[in-house]
Amino acid sequence: MAKIIEVDTEGLRAWIASAKRxxxxxxxxxxxxxxxxxxxxxxxxxxxxxxxxxxxxxxxxxxxxxxxxxxxxxxxxxxxxxxxxxxxxxxxxxxxxxxxxxxxxxxxxxxxxxxxxxxxxxxxxxxxxxxxxxxxxxxxxxxxxxxxxxxxxxxxxxxxxxxxxxxxxxxxxxxxxxxxxxxxxxxxxxxNAAQFKTFHPGGLLGAALTHVREIMHKAPRLPIVAPATPMAEALVIMTQKSLGCLGVVDDAGKLIGILTDGDLRRHMSRDLIDLMIADVMTSTPRTITSDMLASEALEHLNSSKITALFVVDDENRPIGLVHVHDLLRQGVK
Structure with a gap:
């Protein structure tokens, strides 16, 4: 049982008054x-x-x-x-x-x-x-x-x-x-922040000033499939990559959708395996760029209540993926 400490009320008032002065x-x-x-x-x-x-x-x-x-x-x-x-x-x-x-x-x-x-x-x-x-x-x-x-x-x-x-x-x-x-x-x-990080590589400052490109997953780790991929095959790839999502790209390699655990739960039925990933995916997924700070990426994840973000280039082609666990392991807050 925690020990209860009696507060000297009169003394406390005097200390606070001193601090205010x-x-x-x-x-x-x-x-x-x-x-x-x-x-x-x-x-x-x-x-x-x-x-x-x-x-x-x-x-x-x-x-x-x-x-x-x-x-x-x-x-x-x-x-x-x-x-x-x-x-x-x-x-x-x-x-x-x-x-x-x-x-x-x-x-x-x-x-x-x-x-x-x-x-x-x-x-x-x-x-x-x-x-x-x-x-x-x-x-x-x-x-x-x-x-x-x-x-x-x-x-x-x-x-x-x-x-x-x-x-x-x-x-x-x-x-x-x-x-x-x-x-x-x-x-x-x-x-700028990049120069600041040069002098603060360690601790929370170093973690917060890390850029997405430094910690993102890259090919061949990226979970990428075509829209016509059967869900049976998509689930196998999603399990193998173990990043909790799949990116869906068109013939030009541009990101057009994402499949997450949430999408699976929303479409859970006996015929799910018979569908194509295009039937289940979320279109126009949220994305970030590689030059974004890790702290900003974490803010995007938290505000959107999601666990992963694809990193895209100027042509909206996926070049990486950042998972919330990657950011937390880096000490980003």
């Missing part, structure tokens, strides 16, 4: 960030996108403490969306990691105060070798903002922390600005 504060800060893009921040944002887009090197992201954690996420998002990027820890930079930064790179340097001492080694190195810097800070008069080639100065927003100390709202704005940069670059270059 935090999210309200952070939501207000995001609204300020959106509004700021209509002013000087928007111009600076455009300059940052142009700087990264025009660089022949990579994007180097750096930051210390909580800003460093945000920096790692920004670098990962950039890299996964087609912009070559990596993170350099500022404390390690002065011990050899400066060699990772090339003169053709662009540095995104993150510091809420703009005065983080650990960033000094990278800052000095960048100015010495004319490596371009995009500063992400909350203080326009800070050292980082002043020395940056492009300063993304975030709007003044109080931390959600009740004592105003723990980085909360400030790191959220940093993360949001990093996402905005990554996605502006993604949209500018026309980055």
């Amino acid at each position: 935090t999210l309200t504060t952070e939501n207000e800060a995001l609204a300020k960030l959106i509004a700021a893009l209509d002013g000087p921040l928007g111009i600076a944002f455009g300059e940052a996108v142009r700087l990264i887009k025009g660089a022949s090197g990579r994007v180097v992201v750096t930051g210390m403490g909580k800003s460093g954690h945000i920096g790692r996420k920004i670098a990962a998002t950039l890299a996964s969306t087609g912009t070559q990027a990596f993170f350099v820890h500022p404390a390690e930079a002065g011990h050899g990691d400066l060699g990772m930064i090339g003169r053709d790179d662009v540095i995104i340097m993150i510091s809420n105060s703009g005065e983080t001492a650990e960033l000094r080694a990278i800052l000095d190195y960048a100015k010495r070798f004319d490596v371009k810097i995009i500063g992400l800070t909350s203080r326009a008069e800070s050292t980082l903002s002043t020395l940056s080639d492009v300063s993304l100065c975030l709007p003044d927003a109080r931390e959600a922390c009740p004592i105003g100390m723990a980085p909360t709202t400030s790191t959220l704005l940093q993360l949001a600005m990093g996402d905005a940069l990554a996605l502006a670059l993604l949209e500018d270059r026309g980055f």
